[in-house]
Amino acid sequence: MNHEVVFLPAGKKTAVRTGTxxxxxxxKAGIYIPTRCAGKASCLxxxxTVNPADAGMTLPTAAEERKLGPLLEKGIxxxxxxxxxxxxxxxxxEDPFKAVVRRQLERQAEDDLW
Ligand code: FES
Structure with missing residues (x-):
């Protein structure tokens, strides 16, 4: 069965099977999420972020509970x-590098107003 997953803030959608x-x-949606451990729950x-009440995904794995701890309650x-x-x-x-560039551009735009 296919389910729709929407990635925010980009708003890109994809349909995937249960268990993906x-x-x-x-x-599949063309959204970049950085990884370094090939999905072994070690690089973090x-x-x-998801709505903790969202029923659209599995409960946290033991590895997630160990690695994320209280962040799970915040929907991480x-x-x-x-x-x-x-x-x-x-x-x-947001990608940390892009966030730095975006903040600098916002500051520059504010300075240009004065
Ligand atoms: S890819 Fe490394 S923790 Fe998920």
């Missing part, structure tokens, strides 16, 4: 571990 990892769904680079998950079980929205954090 969110990381695999992101790749593939974090995403590891996209390499969380598997799609229904329609869901996923927020992908």
């Amino acid at each position: 990892t969110v990381l695999e769904a992101a790749r 680079m593939c974090k995403i 998950r590891l996209s390499c571990q969380a598997r799609v079980t229904g329609n869901m929205n996923v927020t992908v954090p």
